[in-house]
Amino acid sequence: MKSSPLDKIEIIRESFLVEGKAMASISFRISLFLLLMYSIYMVTLIPKISASPSTPTPAINIVIDPGHGGIDSGATYAEVEEKQVNLAVAEKLAVALEEQGYHVILTRERDEALSDSSPRTEIRSRHQRDLIQRGAIVNHFTPQIILSIHANSGSLTKRGGQVLYQAKGQGYLLAHILQQKLNHLANKNEVPLKNKSLYLLNRSKSIALIVEVGYISNPFERELLLNHAYQLELVNVMVEGINEFMFCFPWSITTR
Ligand SMILES: [Zn+2]
Secondary structure, three states: OOOHHHHHHHHHHHHHHHHHHHHHHHHHHHHHHHHHHHHHHHHHHHHHHHHHHHHOOOOEEEEEEEEEOEEEEEEEEOEEEEEHHHHHHHHHHHHHHHOOEEEEOOOOOOOOOOHHOOOOOOOOOHHHHHHHHHHHHHHHHOOEEEEEEEEEEEOOOOOOOOEEEEEEOOOOHHHHHHHHHHHHOOOOOOOOOEEOOOHHHOOOOEEEEEEEEEOOOOHHHHHHHOOOHHHHHHHHHHHHHHHHHHHHHHHHHOOO
16 A cells, blocks of 8 residues: 555654653653662761761860869859859860760869969969960860850840950851851850950960850849850850861861
8 A cells, every 4th residue: 555645744753752752751760760869879868967067077186174263263243253154164065075976175174273283383473374274284185176165244235155266267167157156046146256365275276266155244144154054055056066167177177
C-alpha cells in the first residue's frame, strides 16, 4: 500500500511521541536517581553540620579569668561585689565549656587575690602583681582563647554585655560573635570595643577578650546578674558564640 505524504508525517509524529515519552521517562529516572543521591548525601551531612558547633576540635585550651578577687572587689554597688558575680559566671562558663569538650583553666576558683600568690614580691603594687600572676597562669597553659569575665559599672540605666578585644585585633571575630549574642540577650545593639591598655589583653598572643557581662551599677541588671538562671543564660549564649566561632573560623586560632 502506498502511503500518502500525510501518513508519513503521522508516522514520523508518532515515532517522535514515542521517543519523546521514552526520553521523558529516562530524564525522569535520572532526576529521581539524582534526587535520591542528594537526599542520601544530605541525610549523612546534616548530622555533621548540626553536630559540629557542639563538637569542637580537641585540645582547644580556654583560660577563664574571673576578674578581681580577695581584697580587690572590683566595682561594688548595694553590697554586691563585682568579684562575686565574675566568679559565679566564670565557674558556670567553665563547666559548660568543659561539657562541650574544651580544656578549661580558671585563673582562680575561690575568692582570692592572685597578687598574694605572685612570686614577684619586689613589685609593690598589689594590682600589678595580680595582673602579672594572671598573665603567668595564662602563659603557662598556652591557651588559644582567654576570656576575662568582668561586670561593668558607672551607669544606673545602661545595661547589657560589652566585649573588649585586643589592640592588634586578633580577637575581633570572636568578640563580634559574643557581642551579638549578648546584644540579643539584652535586646541591645552594641559593638565590641578595641582596648589598647588592658594588661591581660595586650600581653597575650592568643585571642584574649574581656567580657563585661552587664552593669552591676544598674539595680535591675544587678539583680539579674545575681540570679542563677540568668547567669546560666549568659553562659549559654557565650558557649553558643564560642562554638559558632570555632565552627566558622577554626583557622583563626593558633593551635599548639
Ligand atoms: Zn572588673
